[in-house]
Structure formats: structure tokens, C-alpha cells
Amino acid sequence: MAVAASLALAGCSSSDSGSGSTDAATSAAATFDPTTIAKDETIAALLPEKIATAGTLIVGSDTTYAPAEYIDEDGTTPIGYDVDLAKALGAVLGLKVEVQT
Structure with a gap:
């Protein structure tokens, strides 16, 4: 049992020496702008x-789940x-998005 626990914990460890790539990925995710996504005419034609x-996609949201x-x-x-x-999705469909709470 101790061996299994050791192996499980070893799988959760990281050998990363702190190269900073995680910081770059986090920063990129934090600056994601969905308005930069282009409309896909093929997909939009299916609407x-x-x-x-x-021209509007109305989305219901319970905004209590940060x-x-x-x-x-x-x-x-x-x-x-x-919301992003x-x-x-609205951008791909060429629709304005209205989030209602």
C-alpha cells in the first residue's frame, strides 16, 4: 500500500526547474479576448x-459561481x-451576446 501511495504521489510531482512557461500560459489565459475570434461563415450559415x-445570442447565467x-x-x-x-461562441456565429443573470 505504501508503494502505491508513493507512486501516486510521484506522479503528482514536477521535475520542472521553474522555467517560467507556466507564468506565460497563465498570463495568456488571463488576457484572452473573445472579441478577437472571427465569424465562421460555414457555421453561421447553419443557424x-x-x-x-x-442577431443576438441570449445566455442565461447564475453569476454566483466565480x-x-x-x-x-x-x-x-x-x-x-x-461568459468568455x-x-x-457568439463571435463564431456572428451574433451579439447578451448575458442575463
Whole structure:
């Protein structure tokens, strides 16, 4: 049993000498901007005409689950990775995204 525990813990360790690549990845993730995603005409063409004509993707969100979805310090703006994902999806579809809480 002790051997199994040792092997499991060894699998969780890192031999990284601190090259800083993790910091770069974290920094890149923190600066992700879903508005830089281009519309994909092929995917957008699959939308029902009524949705494409409306031009808005309305997303419901319970903004009490940081960091997934929560309200920014301004007290009104929904933010988080779920909100970013919805905005990225809207960008691909060529739709404006409205997050409702």
C-alpha cells in the first residue's frame, strides 16, 4: 500500500526547474479576448434564419459561481470563463451576446 501511495504521489510531482512557461500560459489565459475570434461563415450559415436575423445570442447565467461566472467589480458586468465561452461562441456565429443573470 505504501508503494502505491508513493507512486501516486510521484506522479503528482514536477521535475520542472521553474522555467517560467507556466507564468506565460497563465498570463495568456488571463488576457484572452473573445472579441478577437472571427465569424465562421460555414457555421453561421447553419443557424435558423430567425436567430440569424435577430442577431443576438441570449445566455442565461447564475453569476454566483466565480471564476466560472460572476459579477465584475462594477456591480453589473457578468464575467468569467463561462461568459468568455459564450462570447466566443457568439463571435463564431456572428451574433451579439447578451448575458442575463
